[in-house]
Amino acid sequence: MSSKYDGLKLENQICFPLYAASREVIKRYRPYLDALQLTYTQYIAMMVFWQEKSLSVKELGEKLFLDSGTLTPVLKSLEAKGYIIRSRSKADERVLEAKITEKGENLKEQAVTVPQSVAGCVKLDSTEVKQLYNLLYKVLDVLNED
Amino acid sequence: MSSKYDGLKLENQICFPLYAASREVIKRYRPYLDALQLTYTQYIAMMVFWQEKSLSVKELGEKLFLDSGTLTPVLKSLEAKGYIIRSRSKADERVLEAKITEKGENLKEQAVTVPQSVAGCVKLDSTEVKQLYNLLYKVLDVLNED
DNA sequence: CTAAATTAAATTGAGCACAACTTAATTATA
DNA sequence: TATAATTAAGTTGTGCTCAATTTAATTTAG
Numbered sequence: 001m002s003s004k005y006d007g008l009k010l011e012n013q014i015c016f017p018l019y020a021a022s023r024e025v026i027k028r029y030r031p032y033l034d035a036l037q038l039t040y041t042q043y044i045a046m047m048v049f050w051q052e053k054s055l056s057v058k059e060l061g062e063k064l065f066l067d068s069g070t071l072t073p074v075l076k077s078l079e080a081k082g083y084i085i086r087s088r089s090k091a092d093e094r095v096l097e098a099k100i101t102e103k104g105e106n107l108k109e110q111a112v113t114v115p116q117s118v119a120g121c122v123k124l125d126s127t128e129v130k131q132l133y134n135l136l137y138k139v140l141d142v143l144n145e146d
Numbered sequence: 147m148s149s150k151y152d153g154l155k156l157e158n159q160i161c162f163p164l165y166a167a168s169r170e171v172i173k174r175y176r177p178y179l180d181a182l183q184l185t186y187t188q189y190i191a192m193m194v195f196w197q198e199k200s201l202s203v204k205e206l207g208e209k210l211f212l213d214s215g216t217l218t219p220v221l222k223s224l225e226a227k228g229y230i231i232r233s234r235s236k237a238d239e240r241v242l243e244a245k246i247t248e249k250g251e252n253l254k255e256q257a258v259t260v261p262q263s264v265a266g267c268v269k270l271d272s273t274e275v276k277q278l279y280n281l282l283y284k285v286l287d288v289l290n291e292d
Numbered sequence: 293c294t295a296a297a298t299t300a301a302a303t304t305g306a307g308c309a310c311a312a313c314t315t316a317a318t319t320a321t322a
Numbered sequence: 323t324a325t326a327a328t329t330a331a332g333t334t335g336t337g338c339t340c341a342a343t344t345t346a347a348t349t350t351a352g
Contacts, residue, residue, distance in 0.1 A: 005254065007261035010193050010209065014268065014275055015171045017282035019190075020211045022168035023309075024289040025161045030311095041338060044165075047156050058300060063156065065166045068301045070339055077337090094300040094347045108151065115153035122160065123288045124281065129160055132281040135274055136163035142269045143170040169339075176340090187308060204330060214331050216309055223307090240317045240330040 028121045032114045036107065037081065041066075041074050043111070049084060050108050054099040056089070065140075083107060174267045178260045182253065183227065187212075187220050189257070195230060196254050200245040202235070211286075229253060 010016045026040050033043050048055070048063050057068050057075065064071075075098055078084045083104035089095035124132065156162045172186050179189050194201070194209050203214050203221065210217075221244050224230045229250035235241035270278065 005196070005258060008193055008196055008254065008257060010190065010197075013193075013261055014270075014279055014282075015168075015175070015264065016190060016193075017279065017286060018164070018168045018171055019186075021282045021285045021289075022161075022164045024211060024286060025164055027310085028289065029161070039337065040165075044156065044162060047154055047159075047162075050151070050154055051156075056300080057302095065170060066338095067340070069303080069341080072302055073337080092300085092348070096301065108154065111154060112151060115159055118161065121289065122285055124160075124284065128281055128284070131277060132285075133160060133163065135270065135278040135281070136160075136167045138270065138274070139167045139268055139278075140163060140170060143167075143174065143267065173340085185307065202330080203332095212308095213310070215311080215333080218332055219307080238318070238330085242331065 025118070025122065028118050029114065032117050036110055036114075039074075041070070042078055043114075045071070045074055045078060046083060046104065046107065046111070049098070049100040049104060050111075054097055056095045056097055058095070060098065065144075078104075171264070171268065174264050175260065178263050182256055182260075185220075187216070188224055189260075191217070191220055191224060192229060192250065192253065192257070195244070195246040195250060196257075200243055202241045202243055204241070206244065211290075224250075 006012055029040055029043065033040060036043070038046065044064055045060065048060055052059075057071050060075075061067055061071055075084065075086055075096075079086050079098075082101060084098045084100055086096055086098050089097050122129075152158055175186055175189065179186060182189070184192065190210055191206065194206055198205075203217050206221075207213055207217055221230065221232055221242075225232050225244075228247060230244045230246055232242055232244050235243050268275075
């Protein structure tokens with residue numbers, strides 16, 4: 001039996017399992033990230049720095065889908081821990097460049113086991129992971145177009 | 147060329163697109179929910195009340211994957227708006243029962259168009275939505291087992 | 293060249309999300 | 323049946339997340 005209210009059920013809105021699964025997976029990172037003294041947001045920022053070495057707040061924000069309101073305190077915290085250095089661009093004083101330090105590079109060695117450890121909890125086979133991955137990026141790409 | 151650090155790339159961790167897509171989709175709800183004077187968390191709580199009419203904080207928390215630390219202020223806010231009433235269970239004074247009001251029921255009429263409006267932004271076809279749905283619940287079910 | 297528009301970060305304030313702890317009620321056990 | 327253990331909510335404190343605003347630097351147009 002269906003009604004005009006069916007769309008208003010939790011189990012009929014894709015957005016709810018997305019939201020719940022996201023939080024539950026992030027929770028699984030916590031014990032491993034606690035050992036590194038990183039929050040999840042600090043961790044994904046460091047993942048970008050391990051690849052890019054140096055970038056502006058705006059560039060980092062585009063990669064993480066976060067704005068300066070979120071990133072400014074996260075970057076200050078990472079700088080306080082000694083993993084990055086923040087400095088104004090000489091070419092354009094509006095731009096803040098964040099650059100990974102030697103200490104930040106070294107942290108990569110300790111972080112390298114984190115993804116495998118968490119992957120063990122999720123228990124999708126490689127085909128399913130690929131499917132999920134493609135669907136999520138399809139959603140992200142469309143929403144990112146605006 | 148692959149390295150032992152490949153797992154530490156954003157694009158190789160399922161958790162990142164999950165986190166980013168979740169936030170981006172929720173952002174699409176905002177304009178519609180603003181019109182109802184509801185936040186997203188208040189909205190998913192109301193979705194449960196539209197189905198269940200009355201339940202305890204614990205039961206609601208199990209459905210939403212949220213604890214009393216999050217739900218207590220959300221429920222107080224919904225009560226302040228007149229959509230629910232909170233009262234202690236007579237059978238067990240520890241339990242707080244939250245019950246939808248007439249006004250809360252009426253809100254459903256205004257909310258009924260929200261899911262369709264947002265679904266339009268996501269742009270997955272019905273097969274893809276079903277796939278995504280199944281994969282997300284698979285992740286949730288496994289993580290929920292502990 | 294200068295005023296207006298744009299841009300990049302930072303700031304502010306509201307509302308989660310969650311861990312850790314507290315309080316009060318109920319249940320289990322010695 | 324005392325008391326110990328457990329349970330349900332609430333409280334507290336930290337850290338996002340985001341919208342809206344502010345500040346300062348740069349670019350664009352008149």
